[in-house]
Amino acid sequence: MKRDERLTVAITGMNAVADNPGAGLAVARCLREAYGERLRIIGLGYDALDPGLHRREYCDSAHLISYPGSGTDALFDRLAEIHEVERIDFLLPCLDAELPLLVNMAPRLDELGIRSYLPSREQLAKRTKDRLAELAHEAGTASPETLPVTHADFFRDCDRKGWPFPLVVKGVFYDARIAANREEAEVAFRAIAAEWGLPVLVQRRISGEECNLAGIGDGKGALLGEVMMKKRATTSRGKAWAGISIHDEELSSAAQRLVAALKWKGPIEIEVMRDNQGVYQLIEINPRFPAWIYLSQGVGRNLPAMLLALALGEEPLPLAPPRPGLLFIRYAQETLVPLSSFESLMVEGRSALESEQS
Amino acid sequence: MDNIPARQGHSLELPKSDVLKRLALSDSGFVFDPVSGNSFTVNGSGLAILRRLQQESDLIRIVASLCEAFDVDVLAAERDIIEFANLLRNTFR
Numbered sequence: 001m002k003r004d005e006r007l008t009v010a011i012t013g014m015n016a017v018a019d020n021p022g023a024g025l026a027v028a029r030c031l032r033e034a035y036g037e038r039l040r041i042i043g044l045g046y047d048a049l050d051p052g053l054h055r056r057e058y059c060d061s062a063h064l065i066s067y068p069g070s071g072t073d074a075l076f077d078r079l080a081e082i083h084e085v086e087r088i089d090f091l092l093p094c095l096d097a098e099l100p101l102l103v104n105m106a107p108r109l110d111e112l113g114i115r116s117y118l119p120s121r122e123q124l125a126k127r128t129k130d131r132l133a134e135l136a137h138e139a140g141t142a143s144p145e146t147l148p149v150t151h152a153d154f155f156r157d158c159d160r161k162g163w164p165f166p167l168v169v170k171g172v173f174y175d176a177r178i179a180a181n182r183e184e185a186e187v188a189f190r191a192i193a194a195e196w197g198l199p200v201l202v203q204r205r206i207s208g209e210e211c212n213l214a215g216i217g218d219g220k221g222a223l224l225g226e227v228m229m230k231k232r233a234t235t236s237r238g239k240a241w242a243g244i245s246i247h248d249e250e251l252s253s254a255a256q257r258l259v260a261a262l263k264w265k266g267p268i269e270i271e272v273m274r275d276n277q278g279v280y281q282l283i284e285i286n287p288r289f290p291a292w293i294y295l296s297q298g299v300g301r302n303l304p305a306m307l308l309a310l311a312l313g314e315e316p317l318p319l320a321p322p323r324p325g326l327l328f329i330r331y332a333q334e335t336l337v338p339l340s341s342f343e344s345l346m347v348e349g350r351s352a353l354e355s356e357q358s
Numbered sequence: 359m360d361n362i363p364a365r366q367g368h369s370l371e372l373p374k375s376d377v378l379k380r381l382a383l384s385d386s387g388f389v390f391d392p393v394s395g396n397s398f399t400v401n402g403s404g405l406a407i408l409r410r411l412q413q414e415s416d417l418i419r420i421v422a423s424l425c426e427a428f429d430v431d432v433l434a435a436e437r438d439i440i441e442f443a444n445l446l447r448n449t450f451r
Contacts, residue, residue: 209394209396211395229395230394232395243395244395244397245395246392246394247392247393248394274394324390325382325390325392
């Protein structure tokens with residue numbers, strides 16, 4: 001970015017809620033710390049109560065957008081409307097469910113002048129949960145056996161079919177719950193099927209320690225700037241509440257093989273369990289930065305800033321060498337919101353613009 | 359795991375030497391493993407043994423070093439190392 005240029009970046013996933021935070025606010029924080037006021041940050045959210053939309057130190061303005069379930073056209077029209085007002089240069093999505101739509105509309109957004117740095121449809125499809133084992137096999141990485149299930153009756157005698165409890169019950173797109181017995185499994189199955197549809201995936205539960213790796217795929221097979229973290233405390237939904245940076249060449253190498261197999265372009269999070277034999281088992285690949293991405297800024301590898309540089313065709317800032325041993329610990333805090341700001345988001349779908357603020 | 363023969367006929371099974379060498383040790387007894395992200399604390403005796411295990415794999419030399427640094431006889435030093443090795447083995451299983 002030129003020194004006197006002011007770029008506008010729109011970021012989704014501003015739902016920084018305690019038990020399952022979106023990554024948007026953390027991404028905005030990384031970018032603000034890298035670029036300061038040379039960047040205008042537009043927060044995009046789905047609910048006027050998304051906390052990140054109200055953090056003015058990170059979001060210069062905020063807009064509500066239509067839910068992915070409303071379809072590509074509705075989302076495109078809304079983004080085009082916001083673009084009329086904000087002149088968005090770069091769009092950085094942070095929620096899984098948005099990716100298929102945004103990947104499809106990326107060429108149209110580009111025509112409007114909204115750039116992005118996203119995977120292709122094929123790349124996105126290849127890392128979905130129901131195809132993960134196939135990808136892991138191709139990349140020479142271990143992964144727990146997974147079975148698509150279309151009826152809750154499966155849990156009646158699953159142990160006799162070689163699937164003893166505890167099992168992990170997962171949605172094709174999102175959500176994962178550990179079921180210790182038939183009753184828990186059936187409850188999880190129904191809840192997940194109702195929200196995310198069929199099939200529901202059943203996965204063998206791996207005992208061990210969960211580690212995650214975030215990085216950026218360059219679209220040609222290389223993984224750039226990986227940052228690794230081990231969870232030290234989790235929320236009731238298994239999301240990291242505290243974690244510590246680590247560095248393991250074995251995990252790095254597994255991630256490089258996966259990114260090469262995908263030829264991934266864009267932000268990526270690779271979730272693994274280190275089992276009791278010390279083997280990394282691939283659990284999930286998310287097509288976005290994780291909510292703990294601020295740790296990357298902390299260890300001198302600001303990945304959102306690197307992504308922006310790549311998207312602009314610039315040389316990214318040099319990365320610091322891996323720095324294991326930096327902890328993050330989340331905390332809950334209230335953001336105070338004037339009624340007028342809340343009203344503006346509720347009624348007009350946007351916060352007051354800078355020019356309208358006194 | 360690495361096996362080191364012990365004087366009393368026990369086999370001293372330790373985590374691999376590269377695992378021990380990578381540990382970050384603090385004078386306070388705080389120990390951090392940069393690969394697994396795990397941390398734990400050890401007392402002064404544990405710290406003294408761990409520091410030596412990072413440098414040396416020969417049990418006789420480790421025992422001699424401990425006997426020289428502390429007021430302890432050979433058998434007690436060897437017993438302490440074997441007990442501590444059990445703890446390490448469980449930690450890095």
